[in-house]
Amino acid sequence: MPHGKSTERMRKVEPYVVETLPQVLVNVPAAPPACRDTLVERTRLHWHRTDGGDPAALAEDFLAAHGLNLxxxxxPTTGHHDTxxxxxxxxxxxxAGALLAGAPTGAPEPAPTLPDLAVVIYDHAPTHSTPPPPPTPWWLGEWTESWTPQQHAAAVDAIHAAIARGDIYQANLVGHASAPYTGDPLPALRRLGALPGARxxxxxxxDTWAIGCASPETLIELTDGHLITRPIKGTRPATPTGRTELLSxxxxxxxxxxxxxxxxxxxxRIARTGTVTVDDLFTVRRWCDLWQAESTVRATPADGLGLADLLRATCPGGSVTGAxxxxxxxxxxxxxxxxxGASMxxxxxxxxxxxxxxxxIRTAAADGEHLHTWAGGGITWDSDPYAEVAEAAAKTTPIRTTLAGH
Known part of the structure; x- marks a missing residue:
C-alpha cells in the first residue's frame, strides 16, 4: 500500500476520561520515573491487522504529527518537555512484528480486543491527587491451557523434524493459558512490575484491555546515539546448582x-558498517527464581535511520523467534x-x-473477561520435549502467582 494511503488508515482514539477508565498513575514500562506522576494523556492511536497498512510507518507518522519526530x-534532538x-x-x-518481517502472523488471537499497535502520547501537567477508587473484590479462576503437555511436546518434535531437514537451526515455541476473573484487573497487572528483575x-x-509487563529483556534501546539489544536465552532455577548448570x-x-x-x-541492517559489537557474552542474571543468560549487542545507527526502519529490523525479537x-x-x-497476543x-x-x-516476555493481558499469559522457550536439536514443557511452566508460575495476589 502506498505510504500516503497507509496514513489514511490510522485510527485515532480520543483520550480516555474518568467515566471510561479509572485515573491511575501512568506506569508505562521504561517511562521516566521522575515524570510518571505528572503525565497526562494527549491522544492515542490503535491499529489492528485488519485495518491494513504498515504499522511501523503508522507509528512513525502519528508520532511526528503530534510533536515527536523520530x-x-x-x-540532534529537538523539542522540550515544557513546549x-x-x-x-x-x-x-x-x-504485527511478523507482518513487518513478511512472515505468517499465526493462529487466531485468544484476546482479539487487544490492538496490534498502540501509541499513547503524554504531556506534562501539574501534579494532582485523585482519590483512589474503592477496592473491588478480586477473584481469579482456574487457568486453562491452550495445549496439553503432550501437544506441547509434539510441537517440539515437529521443530526437531524441521531442524533435521535443514529448514531452521532453532525456533521458539510459546504456549498460552487463560483464566476468568471478576473485579478490577489493574492492581493485579501492576503487581507484575514489582517482580525482581522486571526491567x-x-x-x-x-478501554477494553490492559497489558501488564514484568519483562527483563531489552528488545531495542537507543540512547546517547547508540543502539543496544540484550537478548536472553538460557534458563535454570536460581540456585547455586542451577547457576553452575547454566554456565556449563x-x-x-x-x-x-x-x-x-x-x-x-x-x-x-540498520547500523554503520563495522560498528556492531558484543559485550558481556552469556552473562547470568536473575529474574524471580530463575537464572537467565543475557548478552549485550551494540551498534551505531546508520545515517537517516528512522523509527519505522528500526521496528522493521528488530521486530519480532530474535530470542522469541529463532534462526x-x-x-x-x-x-x-x-x-x-x-x-x-500481548506477548513476544x-x-x-x-x-x-x-x-x-x-x-x-513475562507479560499478561486482560480483555474484560479473562486474563491471559504466555510462556515458552527455544527449541534446538538437543532439546528434550518434556524439559521444554517444564521450563515454560517455570517461567509462567511467578506471573500467575502474582496475578492471583499470592
Missing part, C-alpha cells in the same frame, strides 16, 4: 550464541495453537533522542 534518529509532549508509550504485538515493569491500558551447559550456550548472531545481523528468523516464524505459525512483542517508551522498548 524519522531520523541520528539528528511539547514528554514522550509516548509504544506497543507492537508479535503478530520493563509496568502497565498499558485501553553446551546446549544452552550454543542456543544463546545462535540468537546473539541473529541479533548482530538484525542490527547490522533463520523468517523460516522460524513460518514453523511457529504452524505449530502454535493460538496467537501470541514490543512495549516501552519513545521520545526525542531516546527509545527503550522491552520484549514482552
Amino acid at each position: 524519522r531520523d534518529l541520528t539528528r 511539547g509532549p514528554c514522550g509516548a508509550a509504544l506497543y507492537l504485538s508479535a503478530a 520493563y515493569g509496568g502497565v498499558l491500558t485501553g 551447559s553446551a546446549k544452552e550456550r550454543a542456543e544463546h550464541i545462535m540468537i546473539v548472531d541473529l541479533e548482530r545481523n538484525d542490527l547490522a 533463520p528468523k523468517l523460516a522460524a516464524l513460518t514453523h511457529i505459525a504452524a505449530a502454535e495453537p493460538v496467537g501470541r 512483542g514490543a512495549l516501552g517508551w519513545v521520545t526525542h533522542g531516546h527509545i527503550d522498548l522491552g520484549l514482552t
Whole structure:
C-alpha cells in the first residue's frame, strides 16, 4: 500500500476520561520515573491487522504529527518537555512484528480486543491527587491451557523434524493459558512490575484491555546515539546448582550464541558498517527464581535511520523467534495453537533522542473477561520435549502467582 494511503488508515482514539477508565498513575514500562506522576494523556492511536497498512510507518507518522519526530534518529534532538509532549508509550504485538518481517502472523488471537499497535502520547501537567477508587473484590479462576503437555511436546518434535531437514537451526515455541476473573484487573497487572528483575515493569491500558509487563529483556534501546539489544536465552532455577548448570551447559550456550548472531545481523541492517559489537557474552542474571543468560549487542545507527526502519529490523525479537528468523516464524505459525497476543512483542517508551522498548516476555493481558499469559522457550536439536514443557511452566508460575495476589 502506498505510504500516503497507509496514513489514511490510522485510527485515532480520543483520550480516555474518568467515566471510561479509572485515573491511575501512568506506569508505562521504561517511562521516566521522575515524570510518571505528572503525565497526562494527549491522544492515542490503535491499529489492528485488519485495518491494513504498515504499522511501523503508522507509528512513525502519528508520532511526528503530534510533536515527536523520530524519522531520523541520528539528528540532534529537538523539542522540550515544557513546549511539547514528554514522550509516548509504544506497543507492537508479535503478530504485527511478523507482518513487518513478511512472515505468517499465526493462529487466531485468544484476546482479539487487544490492538496490534498502540501509541499513547503524554504531556506534562501539574501534579494532582485523585482519590483512589474503592477496592473491588478480586477473584481469579482456574487457568486453562491452550495445549496439553503432550501437544506441547509434539510441537517440539515437529521443530526437531524441521531442524533435521535443514529448514531452521532453532525456533521458539510459546504456549498460552487463560483464566476468568471478576473485579478490577489493574492492581493485579501492576503487581507484575514489582517482580525482581522486571526491567520493563509496568502497565498499558485501553478501554477494553490492559497489558501488564514484568519483562527483563531489552528488545531495542537507543540512547546517547547508540543502539543496544540484550537478548536472553538460557534458563535454570536460581540456585547455586542451577547457576553452575547454566554456565556449563553446551546446549544452552550454543542456543544463546545462535540468537546473539541473529541479533548482530538484525542490527547490522540498520547500523554503520563495522560498528556492531558484543559485550558481556552469556552473562547470568536473575529474574524471580530463575537464572537467565543475557548478552549485550551494540551498534551505531546508520545515517537517516528512522523509527519505522528500526521496528522493521528488530521486530519480532530474535530470542522469541529463532534462526533463520523468517523460516522460524513460518514453523511457529504452524505449530502454535493460538496467537501470541500481548506477548513476544514490543512495549516501552519513545521520545526525542531516546527509545527503550522491552520484549514482552513475562507479560499478561486482560480483555474484560479473562486474563491471559504466555510462556515458552527455544527449541534446538538437543532439546528434550518434556524439559521444554517444564521450563515454560517455570517461567509462567511467578506471573500467575502474582496475578492471583499470592
